[in-house]
Amino acid sequence: MKDRIQHRYFFPHPPEMVWAYLTKAELMALWLMENDFLPIVGHDFQFRTRALPNLDFDGVVYCKVLEIKPFRRLSYSWKGGPGEGRITLDSLVVWTLTPVENGTELFLDHSGFKEPNNLSIYPAMNEGWLKNIQKIDGLIKMTPGV
Numbered sequence: 001m002k003d004r005i006q007h008r009y010f011f012p013h014p015p016e017m018v019w020a021y022l023t024k025a026e027l028m029a030l031w032l033m034e035n036d037f038l039p040i041v042g043h044d045f046q047f048r049t050r051a052l053p054n055l056d057f058d059g060v061v062y063c064k065v066l067e068i069k070p071f072r073r074l075s076y077s078w079k080g081g082p083g084e085g086r087i088t089l090d091s092l093v094v095w096t097l098t099p100v101e102n103g104t105e106l107f108l109d110h111s112g113f114k115e116p117n118n119l120s121i122y123p124a125m126n127e128g129w130l131k132n133i134q135k136i137d138g139l140i141k142m143t144p145g146v
């Protein structure tokens with residue numbers, strides 16, 4: 001079983017523009033989920049979406065900001081499950097931004113898919129992360145001044 005999701009994506013935009021979509025709650029809501037994120041190490045926050053019972057997910061992701069290096073690196077825990085306080089996915093999301101010629105390379109490493117019950121959600125999350133990263137690119141192109 002794979003235990004991590006990794007995606008690399010090139011943005012023809014500076015790191016500051018990409019960073020905004022990773023760290024501003026209102027922009028994160030446009031491409032990922034509603035949330036109460038604050039870019040403060042130690043801040044507990046949640047992502048909220050519709051429940052997916054077939055994937056053992058109640059629609060709430062419990063997170064904590066673990067690391068912030070502005071315009072370079074962001075990490076947070078990512079925990080979820082079927083509800084009633086049961087956590088069946090205890091994982092880590094790390095975003096790394098690297099300035100490159102004519103833009104930014106974004107690398108996502110979402111690790112921690114260790115348990116057999118994570119097999120059902122892994123493919124959906126792997127595909128979902130890639131689609132969502134592509135949404136960021138489209139949003140930046142539509143509103144380059146953000």
